[in-house]
Amino acid sequence: MISKMKKYTFLVFHRDYDTFLTQLRDLGVVHITEKAAGLIEDNEELQAALQHEDELRHLLAQGAPDQLVQERTAVEERIAAAQEAAKQAAVWGDFDAERIQSLKEAGYTLRFFACSSKAFEEGWGIKVNEIGGKAYFVAVSEYSENSDYSELPVTEIPAPEKSEKQWLQEMEHLNGLLAAANARIEAWQKANLEDIKAQLVEARQQIDWQRVQLSTDKLADGALCLIEGFCPKDKEPALNEMLDSAQVYYEAEEPTKEDNTPIELKNNFYTRLFEPITRLYSLPNYAEIDPTPFFAPFFMLFFGLCLGDGGYGLVVLLAGIAVILKVPKLKEWGWLGVFMGITTMIVGILTGMFFGINLEEVAVLAPVKQYFITETNATVHFMGGAYHPMMVFAILIGIFQILFAMGFKVVKITLRDGFKYAAYDCAWLVALVTLIVWFALSGSLSPVGLYTIYGILGLCALFIMFYSNPDRKILLLNIGGGLWGTYNMVSGLLGDVLSYIRLFALGLAGGILGNVFNALALQAGGALPGWIGWLPTLLILVFGHTLNFALCLISSVVHPMRLTFVEFYKNAGFEGGGKEYKPFKK
Numbered sequence: 001m002i003s004k005m006k007k008y009t010f011l012v013f014h015r016d017y018d019t020f021l022t023q024l025r026d027l028g029v030v031h032i033t034e035k036a037a038g039l040i041e042d043n044e045e046l047q048a049a050l051q052h053e054d055e056l057r058h059l060l061a062q063g064a065p066d067q068l069v070q071e072r073t074a075v076e077e078r079i080a081a082a083q084e085a086a087k088q089a090a091v092w093g094d095f096d097a098e099r100i101q102s103l104k105e106a107g108y109t110l111r112f113f114a115c116s117s118k119a120f121e122e123g124w125g126i127k128v129n130e131i132g133g134k135a136y137f138v139a140v141s142e143y144s145e146n147s148d149y150s151e152l153p154v155t156e157i158p159a160p161e162k163s164e165k166q167w168l169q170e171m172e173h174l175n176g177l178l179a180a181a182n183a184r185i186e187a188w189q190k191a192n193l194e195d196i197k198a199q200l201v202e203a204r205q206q207i208d209w210q211r212v213q214l215s216t217d218k219l220a221d222g223a224l225c226l227i228e229g230f231c232p233k234d235k236e237p238a239l240n241e242m243l244d245s246a247q248v249y250y251e252a253e254e255p256t257k258e259d260n261t262p263i264e265l266k267n268n269f270y271t272r273l274f275e276p277i278t279r280l281y282s283l284p285n286y287a288e289i290d291p292t293p294f295f296a297p298f299f300m301l302f303f304g305l306c307l308g309d310g311g312y313g314l315v316v317l318l319a320g321i322a323v324i325l326k327v328p329k330l331k332e333w334g335w336l337g338v339f340m341g342i343t344t345m346i347v348g349i350l351t352g353m354f355f356g357i358n359l360e361e362v363a364v365l366a367p368v369k370q371y372f373i374t375e376t377n378a379t380v381h382f383m384g385g386a387y388h389p390m391m392v393f394a395i396l397i398g399i400f401q402i403l404f405a406m407g408f409k410v411v412k413i414t415l416r417d418g419f420k421y422a423a424y425d426c427a428w429l430v431a432l433v434t435l436i437v438w439f440a441l442s443g444s445l446s447p448v449g450l451y452t453i454y455g456i457l458g459l460c461a462l463f464i465m466f467y468s469n470p471d472r473k474i475l476l477l478n479i480g481g482g483l484w485g486t487y488n489m490v491s492g493l494l495g496d497v498l499s500y501i502r503l504f505a506l507g508l509a510g511g512i513l514g515n516v517f518n519a520l521a522l523q524a525g526g527a528l529p530g531w532i533g534w535l536p537t538l539l540i541l542v543f544g545h546t547l548n549f550a551l552c553l554i555s556s557v558v559h560p561m562r563l564t565f566v567e568f569y570k571n572a573g574f575e576g577g578g579k580e581y582k583p584f585k586k
């Protein structure tokens with residue numbers, strides 16, 4: 001839910017203003033209304049403070065001054081280059097680079113070549129090594145170009161500067177330099193890091209102070225300072241007590257639609273876990289209803305349907321528990337993983353899938369296999385076709401969420417603007433629900449029930465065609481709006497419902513791919529003796545299920561977000577654009 005706010009206007013004598021701001025900051029409950037961005041961001045003093053803050057953040061991010069970091073980076077690059085050079089020199093064995101130079105000075109040069117082992121001929125040069133189907137050989141020639149290798153199936157390689165042994169010796173020296181560079185950085189961090197953090201806090205507070213100062217209006221030739229802000233209603237008593245004790249003149253009033261009222265989300269433990277998902281898109285504005293509690297259960301269910309494997313759900317559950325126990329700062333993300341993992345485990349067990357194993361085929365589970373929700377046990381026959389039960393469930397849950405979102409929109413508009421502005425959306429909601437009831441009971445409706453449905457649909461049609469906008473006074477405009485709205489509703493609704501089929505498709509694809517990796521692992525292990533066959537089986541299982549789990553996890557996050565931000569938000573009439581509540585505080 002969105003915390004209710006009160007809008008405050010403060011009028012303070014200029015000599016008392018700094019003291020008042022200090023008290024206001026110490027209390028830390030008022031979100032100050034800033035002026036237009038240009039009036040604040042163009043201030044040179046503030047720009048200098050922001051630049052100083054960026055410099056401190058950059059310093060903390062890299063953990064040392066640029067000079068020390070550059071020194072370490074240069075040594076690391078030299079080590080990487082030496083490693084590559086050692087790898088290239090290794091094929092030539094142990095040689096003396098000075099002897100090669102002395103031969104060159106005597107009028108001879110060594111040319112280094114590589115070719116296919118099968119293509120190599122003894123007359124081309126001295127074969128030094130043979131690795132991976134390639135022969136490496138050296139040709140000795142005078143400076144006069146009397147040996148032409150351009151027409152041979154060989155590749156000339158630049159002469160190595162040093163042997164592998166020499167490169168490894170240089171790497172030892174470079175590793176010593178790297179250790180020294182790291183030691184200098186660690187020493188700097190011990191001496192300066194805490195001070196830099198304190199400077200950053202002070203810089204942030206100074207920036208906030210300057211922003212508040214720049215958002216203050218000077219009245220009566222600068223004698224009075226006027227500033228506006230917002231305070232949550234549950235924190236009003238503490239603020240009023242401070243203002244009364246400081247003898248500050250203030251006014252408190254309800255925010256209007258024109259006020260850009262800040263948003264503070266205040267939810268219970270479960271719903272709060274999904275607030276980061278809400279923030280990814282946009283905070284609701286103050287005139288809306290917080291959608292987080294209403295999409296949270298759907299999102300959790302959609303995640304479970306997309307991942308769809310009880311074993312993968314167990315992994316997510318254990319990972320969530322580990323985060324809760326080991327990383328306190330990410331505890332809420334850990335709890336989110338726990339809820340998602342439990343949901344996935346339930347879906348996976350109900351649909352008979354555990355680490356790609358089809359539980360229907362497990363002999364020990366034969367007494368309960370009829371309870372799994374699979375195509376074998378619960379094929380849905382509908383309109384002359386047979387469908388997988390989970391596909392039907394995905395469509396039904398999609399229809400339910402869309403209707404729920406439309407009801408959410410009706411309630412929101414009614415609370416904000418009055419029912420007459422929600423009548424059009426309410427008519428569509430009632431019409432769709434009535435059509436679904438009619439379709440479901442088409443073979444058992446009495447004449448009275450049938451005429452009742454006709455009457456409800458006719459009344460809804462009147463609202464849809466003639467009351468699409470209550471502010472329009474011209475009938476033809478409302479009829480045109482009704483026709484256009486009907487086209488958008490029919491075309492959009494079909495696409496929205498079909499989007500939910502992917503909940504079934506993604507879960508099915510992950511289960512099939514997991515089953516394929518299981519079969520490959522057993523096939524690979526079965527082709528080898530028992531004492532070694534377990535190794536390829538284990539490798540394929542670990543690699544295959546890790547890859548499949550990663551792919552399924554991505555789709556299990558992305559697609560529920562899409563259904564939330566597109567289908568649910570669109571049908572719920574979500575507007576967004578809310579600005580987060582950030583009180584002026586230390």
